[in-house]
Amino acid sequence: MTGNRLSARAGRVPQSEIRRIFNLAVTMKDVIHLEIGEPDFFTPVHVLDAADVAARQGWTKYAPSLGDPELRAAVAEKVERENGIKADPKTEVIITCGGMSAIASAVMALVDDGDEVMLPDPGWANYLGHVLMAGGNPVYVPLKEEKGFALDPETVRAKITPKTKLIIVNSPSNPTGGITPPDSLAEVTRICAGAGVYVISDEVYEKLVFEGRHYSPASDPAVRDWVITVNSFSKTYSMTGWRVGYAVAAQPVIAGMMRLQEQMIACPSSVSQRAGLAALRGPQQCVTEMREQYRRRRDIVVEGFNRIPGFSCQKPPATFYAFPSIKSFGIPSMEFAMTLLEKTGVATVPGRAFGPSGEGYLRISFATSEKSIEEGLRRIEKAVSSGALESKR
Ligand code: PLP
Numbered sequence: 001m002t003g004n005r006l007s008a009r010a011g012r013v014p015q016s017e018i019r020r021i022f023n024l025a026v027t028m029k030d031v032i033h034l035e036i037g038e039p040d041f042f043t044p045v046h047v048l049d050a051a052d053v054a055a056r057q058g059w060t061k062y063a064p065s066l067g068d069p070e071l072r073a074a075v076a077e078k079v080e081r082e083n084g085i086k087a088d089p090k091t092e093v094i095i096t097c098g099g100m101s102a103i104a105s106a107v108m109a110l111v112d113d114g115d116e117v118m119l120p121d122p123g124w125a126n127y128l129g130h131v132l133m134a135g136g137n138p139v140y141v142p143l144k145e146e147k148g149f150a151l152d153p154e155t156v157r158a159k160i161t162p163k164t165k166l167i168i169v170n171s172p173s174n175p176t177g178g179i180t181p182p183d184s185l186a187e188v189t190r191i192c193a194g195a196g197v198y199v200i201s202d203e204v205y206e207k208l209v210f211e212g213r214h215y216s217p218a219s220d221p222a223v224r225d226w227v228i229t230v231n232s233f234s235k236t237y238s239m240t241g242w243r244v245g246y247a248v249a250a251q252p253v254i255a256g257m258m259r260l261q262e263q264m265i266a267c268p269s270s271v272s273q274r275a276g277l278a279a280l281r282g283p284q285q286c287v288t289e290m291r292e293q294y295r296r297r298r299d300i301v302v303e304g305f306n307r308i309p310g311f312s313c314q315k316p317p318a319t320f321y322a323f324p325s326i327k328s329f330g331i332p333s334m335e336f337a338m339t340l341l342e343k344t345g346v347a348t349v350p351g352r353a354f355g356p357s358g359e360g361y362l363r364i365s366f367a368t369s370e371k372s373i374e375e376g377l378r379r380i381e382k383a384v385s386s387g388a389l390e391s392k393r
Pocket of ligand 1: 037097098099100101124170173174202204231232233234235240244245
């Protein structure tokens with residue numbers, strides 16, 4: 001028998017548009033990678049050492065479904081100390097395979113067929129996949145450049161319908177590097193909680209803030225039970241490949257997520273969880289050092305793009321992403337990014353990959369060396385001045 005008998009679920013989940021760029025980039029030589037959303041630093045040595053010791057001590061077996069109890073305790077201490085969130089480590093914390101599986105399990109635990117889920121637009125592309133996987137209907141909440149790509153409480157309020165189940169918020173944001181001011185985020189959460197709408201707060205970039213302040217919506221006890229706080233070791237400690245993250249939420253939500261996690265992955269890797277424990281409990285100087293390097297690179301990127309005629313680039317207050325506007329070129333962002341890659345060997349991500357409001361922008365990752373960033377800028381500047389990026393219309 002031939003044919004395709006895949007589930008409708010698998011068919012619904014779109015393939016990432018970013019892949020088109022990757023697929024071309026891997027066939028080319030001498031590519032400057034400004035598209036990759038992962039830190040270029042090594043995992044801190046004390047974390048590597050702790051994992052080495054843990055593996056030799058036998059942390060190589062299955063862990064409890066909710067995760068290593070010691071790591072859960074460390075997470076509960078961390079979120080109380082740093083985020084103002086009180087959580088019982090026995091029932092209100094789950095360790096996951098990165099922020100990715102925390103968000104996927106939370107969406108699967110909360111969303112039924114036909115439920116509406118509000119998503120930031122532009123926003124991290126995987127949110128859309130998670131919602132479609134769960135059978136939900138995505139509802140975009142546009143973020144405006146002139147408002148620093150912050151979430152606007154009134155726009156959120158206007159999008160709520162009787163079918164709305166959930167909103168995903170992400171401050172600091174991938175792809176824009178924007179922060180939603182604490183007052184606005186608190187207001188969004190109050191509006192949602194008041195309407196019986198859950199809030200997943202994706203805080204994986206919380207430590208990469210250069211200006212402004214990170215705010216965790218679950219720190220407000222009045223709304224705490226409506227908020228699922230997601231975090232990860234990936235970006236903070238340069239631990240993307242260890243696949244360890246966590247979520248903090250009310251007991252029934254964590255219990256639902258745990259049931260799903262048990263079926264999908266059993267538990268996250270035991271040795272990675274020991275590495276996570278060392279990261280949380282160990283010295284934090286590595287985090288500050290990485291942030292300072294990102295800050296320097298950010299300044300080079302912003303200054304560099306604003307110097308090239310046609311680009312305009314806001315200074316992102318956080319993350320390792322800039323989101324320059326390419327609107328004045330009059331070229332769709334996918335075509336722009338493909339042309340840039342073909343003509344200059346510089347890989348970037350088209351803003352369109354992050355939702356309809358991302359059209360007219362490029363996402364630039366500065367999780368790469370200053371030397372690569374400078375070379376990328378030089379090539380783009382040359383391509384623009386030679387007319388390679390002029391609209392053909
Ligand atoms: N959330 C956002 C906004 C991200 O950009 C990413 C990774 O790029 C993640 C979550 C998930 O990262 P991980 O699963 O490695 O923790």
